[in-house]
Amino acid sequence: MLEAKREGISEEVREVAKKEGVSEKKLRELVAKGRTVVLGEGKRACGVGESLSTKINANVGTSEDYHSLKEELTKVRVAAKAGADAVMDLSMVKPHETLKAIVKASPIPVGTVPVYGAFACRGIDGISEDRMLNEIEKHIELGADFLTIHAAVLREGVELARKRTIKMVSRGGGFLASWMLHNEKENPLYTNFDYILELLAKNDTVISIGDALRPGCIADGGDGAQLHELKVQGELVKRAHAKNVQVICEGPGHMALDKIGENVRLQKKLCGGAPYYVLGPLVTDIAPGYDHITAAIGGTVAAAAGADFLCVVTPSEHLAFPTVEDVRDGVIATKIAAHAADIVKGRGEWKDLELSKARAKLDWEKQFEIAIDPERAKKYFKRKKSNSKACSMCGKYCAMRIMEEVL
């Protein structure tokens, strides 16, 4: 960010400008203003924010109940292949070993949540502030490109959550809130924020300010606790920019469809246009088993309204630790949301046009080539083939075929 402010074009800005088809000058300006960030180094660099296509992140990482390093590495590979732009390692078991292996294996930028490691290794309420800060330093050392730091959840915010239907759904936020209440102290990630910024600035690691108080159900969407944290995020964004640390803000969560656009506009306003990274939003609570769909609905609306980065939600959300297949299903659904929003943002519509031209000609190979998931499209097509050139839904009565002939 410092280099961008000094009007220098880094290798990463050059790389991202090329990938996105925007000018290096424009991208540099956006990075200098903090409206766009660049995650990762060299060829792996990925731009997130204003004037760029919507990006998606897939979560991986070991859990207390399931922890196979091999499986998590498979998830990274599968997610990247299916179109994820970044992965976050949320490991609770062997967090350092896993992060190291993922950073080595991943073709896309890697994020982490250092408080997970800090708390998982040592229990919740008894750990020291230094332990939390050391863990951040360790994750930077291990090569993470961006870190979620839940610095915006304060004691006042936690108090506001008391009246909620579901008080808190953020794992990192839960650890911190528990620690704050037990120790009767303010959030150490907030009180030590300047020191954390120094750590991040050294390696140009991007900070993603967590949203510990994101609403976990429709009833809590847009409540006082959520807004309290968003305001604190706005303050922290300014402090990060002043220290030349690139910053992203994290957002909800569960929200009714009609509240999403407003929330995105508010985040942009309060946080100086910093990139917005949303988990969903999930537009209903009653579809466990299908939350990749509820999140794709909210994610499309959020990204069309200006959100920049969508976190993958898998079908097993709220129910179980995700399998490799769940991660893939989630990536595809989120990819659909990002692309549908990019059409609104004026980016990527050429793909729809190309596929539709091929569709009108019943050129199946070309359609599969452009499709978001060629393998699945082929599988469906081949499962029930028509005796005509059209698909078996209408067969010889295909309206596209008839109209191409008669018009």
Added chain:
Amino acid sequence: MLEAKREGISEEVREVAKKEGVSEKKLRELVAKGRTVVLGEGKRACGVGESLSTKINANVGTSEDYHSLKEELTKVRVAAKAGADAVMDLSMVKPHETLKAIVKASPIPVGTVPVYGAFACRGIDGISEDRMLNEIEKHIELGADFLTIHAAVLREGVELARKRTIKMVSRGGGFLASWMLHNEKENPLYTNFDYILELLAKNDTVISIGDALRPGCIADGGDGAQLHELKVQGELVKRAHAKNVQVICEGPGHMALDKIGENVRLQKKLCGGAPYYVLGPLVTDIAPGYDHITAAIGGTVAAAAGADFLCVVTPSEHLAFPTVEDVRDGVIATKIAAHAADIVKGRGEWKDLELSKARAKLDWEKQFEIAIDPERAKKYFKRKKSNSKACSMCGKYCAMRIMEEVL
């Protein structure tokens, strides 16, 4: 509709008012004004339109390449069980036999598209106008509760479609356009519209005015051809209401997310507030194999903006004749869209609240009970169980559990 205009409360109005929790008087007024329609008879009656919850329709029916009556009847049963509010039989092979069996078996109202039968039985360009009208009479006789009649696609509209990327995707529309061009005549369903209304009025069959020119790709969304047909729909709605025929209008199709709300508001304005029945809208063309998701995204936005009736799109859309499983997947995705929109409409949010209260308590049985698809939620939960009471995603580190304890 005549009875409602005369301030009479029919058995069906009573039934729907009870199901929806609205007053009989209010519903009667809405039916009299044509802002709400009642499909079906007796206990099977289903309300569609203003002040009611969003309804969904699942398509079934034989195709040229696949035609098993047994399988189509299974689809009806499965769709109704999964939450469909109506089914449409789109059979191209043995249309009468199939319709008769479906009407007999279906626990929910049944719609059809009579031109399919007319053209499929006799070839496209050579059939007489009488043949088309007789087929409508036949479908009414066989007990269909609502009929799609593509009366609003005129020669002028077809001409406007010439410049499109995909000229036409409506099967019924394709037949009629081909017939009009070949015979150099106006659409017989338009020229004979008053006669058709007489047929429909006799049995109180609802007309669903087809949208033959619905855009089949993002590039064609909101074009002149689509708007031309929508204006004609508006004219036909007035004529139907004048003859006491209940009427629904059909809508798109493929449209970019930011055009959907505008389209719904325009339909409501041009068509006197008549119920709007949309197929999607699909918010991208590039996700064949996942069009239940692209349609759920657009469907949520459409219904939240005022659309009343969502047509199920299955994952095999654009690729193949759907299987029973595809129909079920489509129903669930569409159900999610309808429910998420109903939250915006101020209906049904209590379900989200109940599920979320159970979620905060980690009461799994209660969550499954309220979930849109209890079987799938259970399957995911059981696949990877935690050693704790929480799910295996966070296990003992579940933020909900921690916060319930500490707050």
